[in-house]
Amino acid sequence: MVTVSHHSGAVLPDLARDLAAQSSPPQRWVLVDNSPESAPLAAADLRRAYPLALELLAGQQGDGFGAGCNRAFAALAASGWDGWVWLLNPDTRLPVGDELRLLAAQLERLAPTSLVGTSVVDTTGQMEASGGWIDPGLRFRRRRLPPAGGINPHGGPVAVDWLSGCSLVLRPTAQQPPTRFDPLFPLYYEDMDLCLRLGRQQGAAVLWLQTPAVVHAKGSGSSSASSRRLELSTLSYLRFMRRHCPIWVLGLRSLRLVLMSLARLPLQPGRSLVVLRAAGTVLLERPAR
Numbered sequence: 001m002v003t004v005s006h007h008s009g010a011v012l013p014d015l016a017r018d019l020a021a022q023s024s025p026p027q028r029w030v031l032v033d034n035s036p037e038s039a040p041l042a043a044a045d046l047r048r049a050y051p052l053a054l055e056l057l058a059g060q061q062g063d064g065f066g067a068g069c070n071r072a073f074a075a076l077a078a079s080g081w082d083g084w085v086w087l088l089n090p091d092t093r094l095p096v097g098d099e100l101r102l103l104a105a106q107l108e109r110l111a112p113t114s115l116v117g118t119s120v121v122d123t124t125g126q127m128e129a130s131g132g133w134i135d136p137g138l139r140f141r142r143r144r145l146p147p148a149g150g151i152n153p154h155g156g157p158v159a160v161d162w163l164s165g166c167s168l169v170l171r172p173t174a175q176q177p178p179t180r181f182d183p184l185f186p187l188y189y190e191d192m193d194l195c196l197r198l199g200r201q202q203g204a205a206v207l208w209l210q211t212p213a214v215v216h217a218k219g220s221g222s223s224s225a226s227s228r229r230l231e232l233s234t235l236s237y238l239r240f241m242r243r244h245c246p247i248w249v250l251g252l253r254s255l256r257l258v259l260m261s262l263a264r265l266p267l268q269p270g271r272s273l274v275v276l277r278a279a280g281t282v283l284l285e286r287p288a289r
Helices: 012-021 043-049 065-078 099-107 189-203 226-244 249-266 269-284
Strands: 002-005 029-033 054-058 085-088 115-121 167-170 206-216
Touching: 002 012, 002 065, 012 029, 012 043, 029 043, 029 065, 054 065, 065 085, 065 189, 065 206, 099 115, 099 206, 115 189, 189 206, 189 226, 226 249, 226 269, 249 269
Parallel strands: 002 029, 002 085, 029 054, 115 206
Antiparallel strands: 085 167, 115 167
């Protein structure tokens, strides 16, 4: 298990409790602390409270999800780990107690190069966008998985284009070079980019599982300054379209983003300037494929 934490100390005990209660507990739980300066994690308290093989990695202050996962992948590879890795958000829950066993049984039947996602539901049981397909038009993210039960009556894997990093399973060493998230995507879209790169370009199976289901409690896992988050998310959004969408989609959506920011400039100068700065950064970058 790998969990990337940023100001997530309040929600991690709930996940730790669920992991410890599993019928088949994780062999290792690597916890990456991406707020070691502003809100360092008290891993010792978690170890004392719950019987888990917990390993704490000090991340870089303010690093994103992808950078934290890459740090964990490197540490696991250095220790000789060659198995599956389940990426779980810090604000997720595994309330049934049998999720790891169910997942492990399904992974045995899948190719080691597969990318595997699970169903993610909110605390009311409503399904979140945990996977879907990419279309060539302006609404490139519109096709998402429908509510659980309407996908596959037999519960088998569903082939998709992308999976949510909230609950994503992969075997990093099965790919060559070993799987890593692209640092060009500092906030959001890093999971979608990874799936498209490995799926479309390297032929890896990208599969969504209806069970087990992970509950997303949406805790306080992200508390960066809003202007900083807006800038990073805009960078990721534009870079994703440039890499994975037709050029006309990038052009029209970028134009709309710039025009809306200019229209809001008198009323929201700070927010507008952040977006315009991010758009200018991507415009001046040399495209990387």
